[in-house]
Amino acid sequence: MEKITTISLMGMKAKGERIAMVTAYDYPTAKIADEAGIDAVLVGDSLGNVILGYPSTLPVTVDEMLHHTRAVAKAIKRALVVGDLPFMSYQASTEDAIRNAGRFIKEGHAEAVKVEGGRGMVEKIEAIVRAGIPVMGHLGLTPQWIHQLGGFKVRGKTEVAARAILEDARVLERAGVFSLVLECVPWQLAKLITERSGVPTVGIGAGPYCDGQVLVLHDLLGLTGPHIPKFVKRYARLGDAMAKALADFRQEVKVGKFPSLEHSYEMPGEELKKLKRLSKVGPR
């Protein structure tokens, strides 16, 4: 089993081998993803909405991210572990950017970090890369910028907007990113960026021509909803399966069917005899 690194991901682009990436936020799901052969696992700041019940990714803190990144990193043997720098952990200064990216490596045991934003983030990205930490860029719909973008809409739909994203991709590549997430952009734009880029693109809502694809684990497993974005494909309905299992458990407890003796411990015969003798002479 060959460990996936940032270099192997770049090699996969060169060979035309597609990259499969998912998010994970805990030990058991990260282990399943790794054993399924997923190439890269992103501890996304989608942690906020998916796991912590926040209305968006904006309130997520570095400490919350590190708590989950550590659990994921412990489970992974093969995949590349990428930690998502949360809102305001890198925007204010290059010092913040380096320090917080460093915490993901030292305390979270991630192998790379992801940074949202285009040309305005170049200084921060260059500084993190110079510190020896691989950076994955993220363009298109960048949820940390949602108040500025005015909502969760497809980005780059006009020629002018598409050119801006294309230019951001070029600038980020020059800044040293090893890969680029493209979120919610027209497939024609994602295809153009992918063809022109020397680093692998990983799409989410960016069509089939990216070098790889990423989905939020809970979306693809059917644990979120009922409303899901157009780009999500459900590969399982685990939410329904969990609801049924819990309803069955509840019913069996209520009617005394669970636990049966099959799920109970038995006392050895000799000990049982002693216990019975004791209960005859002991206080009632």
Ligand code: KIV
């Ligand atoms: O936080 C996240 O899960 C992400 C992916 C959607 C790419 O950034």
